[in-house]
């Protein structure tokens with residue numbers, strides 16, 4: 001039932017009296033062990049620091065984050081950090097709602113790029129057989145099955161550098177988008193770089209979201225990919241955003257980066273003109289034959305810290321626990337959900353890597369009191385926000401009855 005709900009910030013010892021009176025209408029709107037990922041620090045910042053407190057008290061997203069500020073949040077002791085991120089998560093999202101997305105590869109392998117983690121690059125001998133784009137009907141059948149199993153978003157990925165000269169492919173993809181939307185699902189694609197006109201065409205077809213990850217920090221990026229620049233990635237994100245399509249952009253942890261690169265990754269997306277609708281956090285699934293094929297798994301605390309920091313810095317964004325989730329025990333997944341992750345990929349496969357299945361996820365959801373996020377909750381979450389004079393934010397949305405009552 002659509003209604004307006006007044007939510008007061010959750011009682012939290014660090015929340016100031018000024019913010020305690022803030023009024024909010026709430027909205028739902030691939031990884032290395034070792035010293036470089038150690039999160040033990042000699043002098044962690046105090047959880048009472050003003051930057052940390054401001055992040056906890058946030059009632060709206062801000063795009064003027066400095067890297068130092070994000071670093072301060074990231075380096076907060078992990079127990080404090082996750083408690084704070086859980087608090088902020090409950091202010092902006094329904095904590096029991098997890099968006100279920102199914103990702104299908106619509107064109108496999110043979111990609112000209114040299115992304116050093118990717119099984120689909122033609123530069124590496126990974127044993128993957130390249131294939132042509134699948135037909136529209138098979139995609140729509142897969143989407144129908146995904147919907148029957150509870151997925152509200154269907155994502156389609158193609159292993160391409162860009163969409164130049166792919167008119168026929170684009171026409172077919174638009175048919176796929178239209179068909180998925182007609183099933184009542186959100187449609188997302190990831191097709192490599194696109195220009196402004198292609199973005200407009202996809203928007204006209206009804207595309208909900210476009211995924212284009214920045215992968216890592218600007219500094220670490222050249223160590224991972226050399227065939228296209230960080231700025232080219234940002235140009236595609238700009239084209240997508242300006243076309244009115246929701247932006248899905250995030251990164252991969254475990255690419256041999258340092259903790260500062262997790263900060264740099266979050267800083268990149270936090271300082272876009274508008275925060276992305278979705279921020280995927282991938283844990284590297286090492287693929288034999290790729291340059292990163294022998295990498296060790298990243299430590300869980302680094303994944304959790306990245307999720308918690310992203311939740312505090314990107315309060316309205318959906319945080320997607322993406323590749324690598326199938327390697328996590330259930331308890332670890334739950335810690336990620338508590339810290340602010342609220343989307344997963346579920347189904348038979350996620351591009352070329354393994355994926356948690358629908359039945360497995362349903363059982364986990366039942367055990368922990370989670371539920372699939374409904375499509376309107378994310379679409380509604382993109383509605384206008386209006387800043388009131390006392391600094392509070394009013395967001396109009398359809399809210400889930402149970403969540404709203406638990407927050408008042």
Ligand code: SF4
Nearest residue numbers: 111113115118121159
């Ligand atoms: S552009 Fe995409 S498909 Fe191509 S190598 Fe990079 S990650 Fe893989």
